[in-house]
Amino acid sequence: LKLGICGEHGGDPASIVAFYQMGFDYVSCSPFRVPIARLAAAQAAIKDGK
Known part of the structure; x- marks a missing residue:
């Protein structure tokens, strides 16, 4: 199962x-x-170390 979001909130x-x-x-x-x-x-991935 893939989880995602769409819309303007997804670009914040x-x-x-x-x-x-x-x-x-x-x-x-x-x-x-x-x-x-x-x-x-x-940036989130780098900060998390992944």
């Missing part, structure tokens, strides 16, 4: 960190939010 950097910590598999957001969403996801 603070939300992405929380979703990562909760174990979500993916987020989906509008195209203009993709760069910051990717950066937030990468």
Whole structure:
């Protein structure tokens, strides 16, 4: 079972960190939010050591 979220909430950097910590598999957001969403996801993964 994959768990994810879509919408503007999925592109919020603070939300992405929380979703990562909760174990979500993916987020989906509008195209203009993709760069910051990717950066937030990468930072969360690095901070977690994965």
